[in-house]
Amino acid sequence: MSNYTHIYIEKAAKPYALTDVVTSKFPHATIVEIDDYMEVFARGRQNFSVQKHAPKLIVAVKKRPFLYPGSEVTHHFGHLHFYYASSALNCLYNCEYCFLQGMFPSGNAVLFVNQDDYFAEVRRTLDGHPLYLSISYESDLLAFEPIVPLASRWIAFAAETDGLTLELRTKSANFAPLRGLTPSNRTVLAWTLSPDEVVKRHEPGTPSLQARLACARKAAEAGWPVRICFDPVLHIDNWRQHYRDCIRRTFSEIPLARIRDVSIGVFRIPKDYLKRMRKHRSESVIAHYPYENRNGILTYPDETTRKLTEFVYESVAEYMPEEKIFTT
Structure with missing residues (x-):
């Protein structure tokens, strides 16, 4: 968990209970009151990588x-x-290939504390049709859970809401917040897995492959x-060997009958x-x-x-039925 030295708080966010939860985790942080988060997040001349x-x-x-x-x-x-829903912007991790560094002007993280407004919008949407909702598209909520319980609240909401299915995608090895929750088919926990070489060179700060596998x-x-x-x-050097080893380890660690599906x-x-x-x-090979x-x-x-996709698909298909394998 990052040791945030400064926390910017919108005036409108001050009354929310989740704001108190966040600030309680960083008692020595400097608190700066602002009118609008975009004053900080979207100001000019920022450098994502430096921040x-x-x-x-x-x-x-x-x-x-x-x-x-x-x-x-x-x-x-x-x-x-x-x-998808954005309860948070930006991630605790700093993967070299992450699209967020091209999407956002700032490397700072934003946490939105008015979750009830999200839930109300979901209910309104469900009046018209079922909803498949990714809640960790622009962040990693499970990694952020020690700071603010957004993921666990989403999961609890989905468990009691007909027609809603959540996907919580993560690279985290943080199983602790899930331990106290009742498993539900309405939340799919999706782990992004990478070979050790990719984790080491291109996913700084993320848990190891072994740690993610243990959590999954x-x-x-x-x-x-x-x-x-x-x-x-x-497409890295010796990619076939690295991905073959990653896939083999994955399906030897996680019970096949418990895996819903695989995406490539x-x-x-x-x-x-x-x-x-x-x-x-400027230094990034990717x-x-x-x-x-x-x-x-x-x-x-x-x-x-074609080579990358076919190789990984065929390697996965040694363990999983084809109808459970999705490719882009």
Whole structure:
């Protein structure tokens, strides 16, 4: 957990109980009162990469919209009504390939404390149709759980809300907040898994592959639906060996019968996001790879994409039925 030295708090956020929860975790932090979180988060001349070394925390009240249609570059897993909700902006981790550094102007983290407003919007949406909702699209809520219990509150809400299914995607090894919750089929816990070489070189600050596998195994054995995500697959040196070992370890650690499904996707990112990434990551091999532009999305050339996807798919298919494997 980052040792935040400064916490910016919107005036409107001060009355919320979750604000007190956040500030209680950092009794020595300097508190700065602001009118609007965008004053800090969206101010000019910020450097995402530099700020990630000493990020600040911003506590705010989210305004509409509370739900967004799912991105075209993400898996929808066959759901017609796929949305995401941003209870937090930015992540505790600092993965080299993360699209957030191209999406946001700031490396600081924002926590929205008005969860009841999100829940009310979900209920209104459910009046029209079922909802598949990703709640950890622009952050890692399970990693943030020691600071503010957003993930556990979402899970409790889903357990009592007909028509709602959540996906909580994470790289965290933090099983503690899940231990006290009753497993529910209405929340899918999705772990992003990477070979050790990728974790070491491109996912600084994240738990090791072994730690993530141990956490996912605990969740599966407790009765939670578990999704495995090999996404993004990166074209690194000796990639076949690294991903073969990662996949073998994954399916030897986690009971196959407990795995709901598997997603596979190569690195892809909107053109404008990558442009911003390259500006602040001059040393990044991933950022400066010669990608191809496919309708505004930059990704590997077709032949490289085919090789990566087919290899990982075929390796996964040795353990999982094909109807449980999703690719982009």
